[in-house]
Amino acid sequence: MSEFTSRDLIIQASYLLASVFFILGLRSLTRPNDARLGMQQAAMGMLLAVIGTMLNAHILTYQWILIGLVVGAIVGYPMAMKVPMTAMPQFIAFSHAFGAIAATLVGVVEYGHGGSGGEGGTVTAMSHGQAAALGLEVLFGALTVTGSFMAFGKLQELITGRPITFKGQNAVNLTLIGVAFVSLGLLIANPANATAFYVLLGLAFFLGISMVLPIGGGDMPVVISLLNSYAGLAASATGFAIGNNVLIIAGALEGAGGFILSLMMSKAMNRSFGNIIFGAFGAAPAAGALIKGAAKEPKTISPEDAAVQLAYASSVVIVPGYGMAVAQAQHVCRELHELVQKKGGEVKYAIHPVAGRMPGHLNVILSEAGIDYGALLTDVDDANRVLLTADVAVIIGANDIVNPDAEEDKSSPLYGMPIFRPWTAKAVFVIKRGKGTGFSGVENPLFTRDNTLMLYGDAKGVLGSLVKEIKALDEGH
Amino acid sequence: MTQIFQLYVFILAGFVGFIVIQRVPPLLHTPLMSATNAISGISLVGAIVAAGGQYGKVATILGFVAVVCAATNVTAGFLITDRMLAMFKGQNKAKGERRAAIAGAGAAAGDKSPAPGSEAAR
Numbered sequence: 001m002s003e004f005t006s007r008d009l010i011i012q013a014s015y016l017l018a019s020v021f022f023i024l025g026l027r028s029l030t031r032p033n034d035a036r037l038g039m040q041q042a043a044m045g046m047l048l049a050v051i052g053t054m055l056n057a058h059i060l061t062y063q064w065i066l067i068g069l070v071v072g073a074i075v076g077y078p079m080a081m082k083v084p085m086t087a088m089p090q091f092i093a094f095s096h097a098f099g100a101i102a103a104t105l106v107g108v109v110e111y112g113h114g115g116s117g118g119e120g121g122t123v124t125a126m127s128h129g130q131a132a133a134l135g136l137e138v139l140f141g142a143l144t145v146t147g148s149f150m151a152f153g154k155l156q157e158l159i160t161g162r163p164i165t166f167k168g169q170n171a172v173n174l175t176l177i178g179v180a181f182v183s184l185g186l187l188i189a190n191p192a193n194a195t196a197f198y199v200l201l202g203l204a205f206f207l208g209i210s211m212v213l214p215i216g217g218g219d220m221p222v223v224i225s226l227l228n229s230y231a232g233l234a235a236s237a238t239g240f241a242i243g244n245n246v247l248i249i250a251g252a253l254e255g256a257g258g259f260i261l262s263l264m265m266s267k268a269m270n271r272s273f274g275n276i277i278f279g280a281f282g283a284a285p286a287a288g289a290l291i292k293g294a295a296k297e298p299k300t301i302s303p304e305d306a307a308v309q310l311a312y313a314s315s316v317v318i319v320p321g322y323g324m325a326v327a328q329a330q331h332v333c334r335e336l337h338e339l340v341q342k343k344g345g346e347v348k349y350a351i352h353p354v355a356g357r358m359p360g361h362l363n364v365i366l367s368e369a370g371i372d373y374g375a376l377l378t379d380v381d382d383a384n385r386v387l388l389t390a391d392v393a394v395i396i397g398a399n400d401i402v403n404p405d406a407e408e409d410k411s412s413p414l415y416g417m418p419i420f421r422p423w424t425a426k427a428v429f430v431i432k433r434g435k436g437t438g439f440s441g442v443e444n445p446l447f448t449r450d451n452t453l454m455l456y457g458d459a460k461g462v463l464g465s466l467v468k469e470i471k472a473l474d475e476g477h
Numbered sequence: 478m479t480q481i482f483q484l485y486v487f488i489l490a491g492f493v494g495f496i497v498i499q500r501v502p503p504l505l506h507t508p509l510m511s512a513t514n515a516i517s518g519i520s521l522v523g524a525i526v527a528a529g530g531q532y533g534k535v536a537t538i539l540g541f542v543a544v545v546c547a548a549t550n551v552t553a554g555f556l557i558t559d560r561m562l563a564m565f566k567g568q569n570k571a572k573g574e575r576r577a578a579i580a581g582a583g584a585a586a587g588d589k590s591p592a593p594g595s596e597a598a599r
Contacts, residue, residue: 018519019490022516023493023497025516026497026501026513026516029505029509030502032502032505032565035505035565036562039512039555039559039562040559042516042555046551046555050522056525058526058530060529061529061531064544065525065528068543069548071545072547072548072549072550073548073549075553076551077552077556079549079553080552080553080554080557080560081556081560083557085564088507088511088557091553092510092511092514095511095514095549095554098550099514099520099546101543102518102521102524102544102547103520103523105540105542106540106543108539109527109543113536127480129479228510231514231517235519235520239487240487243479244522247519247520247522247523248483248486249486250519252487253490253491253498253513253516254494254514254517256498257498260495260498261509264503353506359506359509359510360505360506360507360510361507363503363504363506367564
């Protein structure tokens, strides 16, 4: 180990400050009002860490670093400014992949160079601990790269959103994981074993693909959270490998965040966490297309009649699903919201934890439309309390999260999932494209309940005609 | 010994992460995810060392690609987080009304953030 110079002191101080800013930034997210400033400070922390790193004595040439930084900024800026809020999950997946590519490449470079502690630049100079860190780094890194690109492909609909399964899939995945761990063990036992290192790297790339393959579009919130966690672990492992604390800390923060969100999402979908870790979750509900014998026909209502009820309602609860985002109906929804409000009614939104394609997705989409976040009910219990006294519940492009079978039918694949109870409102309007089932392929008996009325059509179109009819009511008087 | 200290740092940072992030209301879960994503773009630090240290041509090329990817991750991650958070703040009308809205959001989400999946929901 070289001696500790004042230059090292400055570098370490910049890393410590950066770590503090990161933690404060995340803490600011507990208060919506301070969040923006807090995250801007975290960005400053990042800048500080980059400047500090530039002072590293091992760096001899700066040209490629500077070109790389400029290219990255040029690519990143338009990406961030142009992406629509509906595409946020794809964007996050893409961004995970980029971070993971960097972590993986750093792992490969470090391995070739013999780890940061290696004096002569030979692989034999590496300790068992460093070999373990590098092995885990490329394992999580490579897994996140291909896993994120797969998730991106599914969300962007470049690949089918349906689960892709084949016979013996779990056996294949378990074998892959087994061989990966054996390679990791061999690498740790003998850090000079380059074959084990590259086999591990290759397997991890493959594992990322095979893990996301069987997962359907509706399960994406869990996948995105899990990839978030893996990307963090890859960054942390990089920190272990090159002996850098700010990397370890930042990676641990993301790892923890992703883990918490995965847990929350799995609870909200009533799936066990073990089930999720082993990636078997996409396949489970596929067989559950239970069609109840002699199903009643759902009743429909005309936009004119629905508009009258909405105009005279004193409490309206809107339950949006991903269908609302797909139809880009959030802006016309705000128009309806404002009209009802002008008529003296109160409008709230019931946002389910797994509504949308990533945790909290619909909150962003509704906020984008200018809806006050005070109107967003993000707690299932709170929303159900408000629904008890609501005059009208409007379901827009949501299905499984309002399926009463989740509470009433033990044989339903949804059974046990915490859901909204819109049927406790005086009337339920369901805006739906057609008579199909939800993501899980399960029939929804809500649609045939006595106080449920269907408004078939595209969410944007139906809401638009509701707005028109309410306005016409005014002109008529 | 170094690795033991690193493990200390990792576990303590993870602990801080758990405590802080558990309190983030579901309202801000998407910005939370993009924020942690941006922060973990700190791999940039490792990439810079790989690209600038003279470890040979291959290492420089790989390091350069790593810098580009990590810098993209960082730039895009922080900008999109800022863009989203600006939307959440954008609808302030009167100050008092805003306070009330926040208090409402806090009562609805913040105080019992682990609740969405709890048994009580049934």
